[in-house]
Every structure is written in structure tokens, then in C-alpha cells.
Amino acid sequence: MLMNLFKFKGGVKPPSNKLQSNHLPIAQAPMPSRLVVPLHQSIGGTPQPIVAAGDHVLKGQKIGEADGWISAAVHAPTSGTVLEVAMHVRPHPSGLDSLCVVIEPDGKDEWITRTPIDHKAAAPADVFHHLQQCGIVGLGGAGFPAHGKLTPSKGVAMDELIINGAECEPFITCDDLLMRERADEVVRGIAVFRDLLQPKRVLIGIEDNKPEAIAAMQAAVDAQNEPFSVVAVPTLYPAGGAKQLIRVLTGKEVPGSMRSTADMGVQVFNVGTAYSAWRAVAHGEPLISRILTITGNVHAPRNYEVLIGTPMGELLALAQPHPDTDGILMGGPMMGFLVPNPQVPVVKTTNCLIAHDDRLFPPKAPEMPCIRCGSCAQVCPHELQPFEMYWFSRAKNFGKTQEYNIFDCIECGCCSYVCPSRIPLVQYFRFAKSEIWAREREKNAADAAKSRFEFKQVREEREKAEKAEKLAKAAAAQAAKKAAEAAAAANTENATAPTAETVTTPAVADPAAAAVNPEKEAKRATIEAAMARAKAQREAVQPKNTESLTPEQQKAAAEIEARRVAAHLIEPEPVASAPASEKPE
Template identity: 75%
Template sequence: MLAKLFKFYGGVKPPSNKTLSNQQPIRPAPLPSRLVVPLHQSIGGTPRPLVQAGDPVLKGQKIGEADGWISAAVHAPTSGTVVEVAMHVRPHVSGLESLCVVIEPDGKDEWIAHGPADRAAMSPADICQFLQEHGIVGLGGAGFPTHGKLKATPGVPMAELIINAAECEPYITCDDLLMRERADDIVRGTAVFRDMLQPTRVIIGIEDNKPEAIAAMQKAVEAQGEAFAVVPVPTLYPAGGAKQLIRVLTGKEVPGAMRSTADMGVQVFNVGTAYAAWRAIGHGEPLISRIVTLTGNVRSAGNVEALIGTPMDELLKLAEPNPDTDGIIMGGPMMGFLVPNEHAPIVKTSNCLIAHSERLFPPKAPEMPCIRCGACARACPHELQPFELYWHARAKDFGKTQQYHIFDCIECGCCSFVCPSRIPLVQYFRFAKSEIWAREKEKKAADEAKQRFEFKQFREEREKAEKAEKLAKAAAAQAAKKAAEAAAASDAPATEQPAEAAADPAEAAKKAAIAAAMARAKAQREAAQPKNTDELTPEQAKAMAEIEARRQQAGIVPEPADALPATTEAKPE
């Protein structure tokens, strides 16, 4: 089967140094003295811890719950006791700490109850959730949760599913050995992805410096009767970059701004991810271990199957590092970094540990000025102009770096590798990128603060206005009331004067009503006179008049209702 291959621009050919570590079969690593499992091991949300200090855990027990869709669960790599859930150093350039679950193994390595997934009864969404629950993330390096990639972009037919087995970085052989020894499970995992994505073609791309792996994969594909194409690709760093491999295998060029290759109908998974996915689907085993290459300045280089959370220094001892080893590089020599703390644990994305020594990696001669030779531009697989980017990044002119497409840079290190002036170009680009991100975040925070400040001011103004309005209303009502009282007191024609005094018709109506009510009350009071004084004999009337006269003499004020003379207070004597 001869497939037409394409070429990507640039690339370099560093010495591969792969034969150091690919001569021996994969060894299982012994149980370490303790396991430090970071909760945040993939791109996305930090999983929430499900265990506390003192809890017993079984191998494969979930200890961290995925937080959000782009996040994956974390599991206990062996049985034992949780010592603490605390901050521990992470395998990161910064040497900073993050929340980790520390487990002391009990030596029994006892599995929790687990079993294969019933794929026939599961919808694609169920399978995605199953993979998330089993902590499957991309093992190629970035650690993107796999379930988040198992859906075609709506409206874009899925043309190619690519299994990335190029493994282009020097020294690293973990995928090579995995393919040689466990090709069947890789093919089964690939079939799972194929069923999910329904692509037209499935291509397994392997660099042609791994003939044993290519043969093993071809045999496995034939044995299972799958129509996957196992395609050897020319050995050229960085052929294992997702976009480079897509270019080589399909001729499609993924635009830099495109976030997901699924938008172009291509999806790429690392070969280790396919294997891990099958261990989960076919056996119910969560991602608790991975193949790690131990190489560099060691006596017995090779690959080991290590539990996630194994401290690096403890793991590297298996390869018997030479006494002049002075550090550990995680990843390859091109994109990896010297870990600041060698007690940091292995995580899901740790594919290789290289024992560092000055003999193997002599210190770089001092950086010289850029001579604008253009070697970096010829090596850049993304056809960028690293010398221009360097110029602007160095001057902290971040706007210009973006104009020169700094975010298309995949930090592969080709430019630094070829630079005759030994300028650490990638370091400048990383600095510029993280500075741009930080500024964007700051800008967003500032905009939000401004919005909140302006709203607070607006709210305060509104409250003030509302209060003023309320006060004005109350004052007006008070004034009206006073006017009405004045009107009533003056005893004048009740309905006219207040109406004139009132400012608005509503007030006038109110006052008229009040006046009318007062008039009615007066009339009622007048009507309700004592009934026993209506029919009086002349004598009685005379007696009453005498009493009244006496009262007046005594100074007793007559009652207010005393408008009718001679008919009041008719009491029998």
C-alpha cells in the first residue's frame, strides 16, 4: 500500500539517540515508597479531591472528580492509604506546587472492582463520559482530555482519523516500544475512535526509523482485519507535531488560527492515547500508569511502565544513572525542560526522563547577536520568521509579535537548534506568549472593574435621585395638608378656598372631598339633636330658661350645639 506523502516546510534532523533505550523490552517499575498524584494533570479544570488523609484506597479508585467538561478524573495508581491531600511540587518549569494526593502503597496492589464497558449498549455520549471517568487524556504531551476530541465538528464530514506514532523527538522511544509489544490493544483503541468519529480513512503515521514498530502494527491491523493504513513517514523533526503530521499524511494545511483540526475534518490522537482508551473500554482500567523512557546519562537505558505519581528521582534510579548526572530533563531534548525539583512525580504526560550531564549536554556557549542569517526561518515548520519575532519579543513589542503570528509557533525548538548565534529563541517566544496572555487577562479584569465601577456610580446616582423625589413628594403632601387645615379652620365656604390654594387638581379634589366630609359631619351633628326637647310645655320651657340663666351667671360655658335657644337641656327637676 503506497500512499502519496506530502512535505512540510523546514524541520531539522537532530541526532536521534533512540537506540540507547529501544533495545530492551518494557519493564514494570516496582512500587515506589510513596505516590504523589497531582490532581491537575490535563488541560482544563482542576479535579476536586474525593479522598481525605487516612482514607484507604484501592488501585484504580477515583480520587479526583473531573471539574467541568474539559477535565478528566484522577485515580489511585495502587492500593494503600492516603497520607495527605496537600500542595506538592509539580513537574513544571516553574517548580511551583499544586494540590496532590499522597498515597502510601500497602504493597498488595489490590484492584477495585472493574470491568469492560458494554459498548453495544452505550451511546457516543456515554462512551465520552466513560473515558472522562477513566481519566483518559492525550498522552502525546499536551494532555487534552480525549473525550473532548471525539466529536466531529457539525457540518464538517470527518475525513481522516490519524494516529500519531511519529515520535520525532530524539531519545524518546516509549511509543516505539508500546507499538512493538502492545500493537493489538492500540489497534482496538483506534477502532473505538473510528467508531466514534466515523472517518473515511484511518491512518497510523510512524516515522520510518522504527521498522519493528511498523511491522508490528501492520501485523496487528491485518490480524484484526481492520482497514487502517500504517504509513511510514520520513524521519524529520518535528514530523510528530499534529499539524505537521496532518500535512505529511493528507496534504492539508491547518490554518494557525484554527483551534481544532476537526474543523478541517481531521482528528489526531497519540498512539499511547489509543492504547489507554482500549485499556479503559476493553478492561475498565483507568489511566494510572504509562510507559516512560529512561535514558541519557544512564547505564541501563530502557522503557518502564511506571505508575502515575512515582517520584522522578526514584524512577530514574531503575536505569542506574551515572554518578555525574546533575539533573533530569522531562520530555525530549528539543521541547523538554530541566525539572527544578527531582522529587516531582511522573504525570500522565511525562513520556521521557533524560539523565542530564554536562558531558551529554554541554553548556551552551554564550548568546551572540543575531546576524539575520535566516537559518531559523528556513527551519521553522510553520513558515514563521523567528528572527523578526525574536527582535520584537526582545523589545517587548508584543503587538508586533502578534502581527508576525507568534501564536502559530509550536515551540518545537527548530529555530534555537539551528541558530548559529545560539540565541534561545523559543524562550523569547514563550516569554512573549505568556506575557500577552497575562495582559489579556489583566485587560479583561480592568474592563470588568470599570464596568462595575460605572454601574456602582450609576446606581448611587439613581438612588440619590429616587430619594430626592421621595422627599419632594413628602414635602408637597405636607404643604397640601397644611393648606387644607387652614382652609377648614377659616370656616369659609368650604369648597372654594382650598381648591384655589392647591397646586394640582388632584390635591384640589382631595381637599374638596375633605371639605365636603367636614360639611356633612356638621350637618349630621346639627340633625342629631336631643329628641326630648321637641315638645315642651310652656312651664318646662320657662324652667329651662331659668336654668340657663343661672348657668350663664355661674360662668358655665354653654355647649357648642347650643345654637337653638330655649330648647336645650330640658331636664326634669
């Protein structure tokens, strides 16, 4: 149909290399000798394994339970025995291991009971749950759980639902073949998405280098009498990027800061996602296989329907690679990466395997200095300034790279593709991004450690205070008891003695203080009682050598005493000894 299309800035036209693999129909890949199914195949939480070594599983049986809302279940691709749940290498540029379920097929390919869902009758939440349980994730590359994208954004009306059949990367033809052969089911899947999202219009964007796919999709749309528009978009890499396709079809510019395009009333799904969603809804089939292109340095490039978990090396052998093949590239030549070894399994987001050799991908000449030609900025589809980001990434000045919006970079590789100095710009950006993420993690960890440390200090202070208070209370209670006893004893012993006076007088003299702080008062009473006791003891025990003195001697002694008092050699009142006697209490 005729439609006013828009343009995104930049983009490149690499040789498409699609003709090698799109002339043959999709073939069914044979059952591999064993399947290695990584549990983490989508964005979000890592599914938890729910099977153990030795378990017998059926085709489509859930083996990994979704962990959280943004996560999707993982299923056994065929019936067989679980050999182990262990760490195996996963298709990831790091070449590191992650938890995988290894299944030995029994050859029966026996299905588990499949339960379809009537998406029109069921509540949307149930449909989302069904899709999550069927492990439906975005098959375009990122692997975002589909149900997460189908949840409408609050307060924003859905204007456009865009179905991405652009397939802009060279070599890849899996979406092309899917649309040619299974357009009917793709369109039905789109209808499911339409019913859930209720958009004003549905646009199916397909690059104009796939006329058969466009015709097939148009025919299916017409046959089902759906009001979807099949739109041929100009072939220009990366037209299949979600933001670029939105721009081309609607003219809407997605702001860099926007996390989800649903916030501006647009949602994009890959055609493969629509197809697998339809299989899940109408047939209850979980996502256990996908269509994938095997091409590159091979005799027989073709598209295959492949079970998730099939080792890539076994698949590549189907296409008869040339003997000089020296690696497997997963994904396209622009954004793909070389897998660490041929045992790496196919995952939900594997859309293409390219046999790598030096003829197709000549070794890159050494990087030359940037000559500031600005070519990278001209081709950047996100209107970034790759040369600036390159300087700052190279200098590890990550704050500056963020000022130049490095996180808007989709790593499409256009800048590296055109760079006359052959600078691996995207490598620098990936490096900078992962460093920034790592720093963010460290910062969060440091903040958490700091708050925990501060909390511990506060807690220790509080515990100390509580302990001191408890001790004081206990001491006060004991002291009050003793004081009362002592006072009672003193009163009964000698009512007229000055000891009783010293005990009672301050209490009477300062009733206000007593009222304000009875604990303190009790303590003081104890001290005074103790002092009084000490005094009484001293008075009771008169120095022996003064008993039989003559009056003259006594007088002399008294004079000496008086002089000593005057000279402050001794204290007139024996106060100093009082605290000592209080201590043992």
C-alpha cells in the same frame, strides 16, 4: 502500503539517540515508597479532590473529580492510604507547587471494581463520560482530554483520523515500544476512536526509523482485519507535531487561526492515548500508569511502565544514572525542560526522563547577536519568521510579535537548534507568549472592574433617585393632609377671610396644572396654606404701639409705610417668611 506523502516545510534532523533505550522490552517499575498525584494533569479545569488525609483508597479509585467538560478525572494509582492533600511541586517549568494527593501504598495493589463499557451499544455521550471518568487524556504531550477531541465538530464530516506514532523527538522510545509490544490493543483503541468519529479513513503515521513498530502495527491491523493504513513517514523532526503529521499524511494545511483540526475534518491521537482508551473501554481501567523512557546519562536506559505519581528520582535510580548526572530533563531534548528537583512526580504527559549532564548537553555558549542569516526561518515547520519574532520579543513589542503570528509557534525548538548565534529563540517566544497572556488577563480584569465600577455608579444614582422619590412621595402625602386640614380650619374659622381665597384661588385658577401634577399642586397648596396662616397670625397680632395712636400719628405712620413700600425697603406682601414656616413640615 504505498501512499503519496506530502512534505512540511523546514524541520531538522537532530541525532536520534533512540537506540540506547529501544532494545529492551518494557519493564514494570517497582512500587515507589509514596505516590504524589497532582490533580491538574490535563488541559482544562483543575479536578477537585474528593479524598482527604487518612482515607483508604483502592487502585483505580477516583481521587479527583473532573471540573467541567474539558477536564479529566484523576485516580489513585495503587491501593493505600492518603497521607495528605497538599501543595507539592509539580513537573512544570515554573517549579511551583500545585495541589497533589499523596498516597502511601499498602503493597496489596487492590483494584476497585472495574466497569467496562460496550462502546458500540452505548450512546456516544456515555462513552465520552466513561473516558472522562477514566481520566483518559492525550498522552502525546499536551494532555488534552480525549473525550473532548472525540466529539465530532458540528457540520464538518470527519475525513481522516490520524494516529500519531511518529515519536519524532530524540531519545524517546516509549511509543515505539508500546506499538511493538501492545500493537493489538492499540489497534483496538483506534477502532474505538473510529467508531466514535466515523472518519472516511484511518491513517497511522509512524516515522520510518521504527521498522519493528511499523511491522507490529501492520500485523495487528491485518490480524483484526481493520481498514487502517499504517504509513511510514520520513524521519524529520518535528514530524510528530499534529499539524506536521496532518500535512505529511493528507497534504492539508491547518490554518493558524484554527483552534481545532476537527473543524477541517481531521483529528489526531497519540498511540498511547488509543491504548489507554482501549484499557478504559474494555477493562474499565482508568489511566493510572503509562510507559515512559528513562535514558540519557544512565547505565541501563530502558522503557518502564510507571504509576502516575512516582517520584522521578526513584525512577531514574532504576536506570543507574552516572555519578555526574546533574538533573532530570522531562520530555525530549528539543521541547523538554529540567524539573526543579528529583521528588517531582510522573504525570500523564511524562513520556521521557533524560538524565542530564554536561557531556550530553554541553552548556550553551553565550548568546551572540543575530546576524540575520535566516536559518531559523528555513527550518521553522510553521513557516514563521523566528528572527522577526525574536526582535520584537526582545524589544517587548508584543503587538508586533502577534502580527508575526507568534501564537502559531509550537515551540518545537528547530530555530534555536540551528541558530549559529546560539540565541535561545524559543525562550524569547515563550516569554512573549506568557507576557501577552498575562496582559490579556489584566485587560480582562480591568474591563470587568470598569464595568463593575460603572454599574455601581449607575446603581448608586438609581438608589438616590429612588430614595428621593420615596421621600417626595411621603412629604407630599403629609403635605396634602396638612393642607387639607389647614384649609378646613381656615374655612371654618373665617369664611370671608382673604386667607381662604388665597388658598382656593390658585387651585381654581390653574386646574390644568393641578391635573398634570397633583403632587406639586398639593405641595403648593401646603405652602400657600402656611403663608396664609402666617399672614393671619400677623394680622391677628397687631403691633401694640399702634393701638392708642392719634389719627395724625396714624396718618404719618401710614405715609411712612407707603414710602417704605415705594422704596422697596419692605415688601408689600410678606412672602419671604412663608417658606420658612413651610420648612418644618
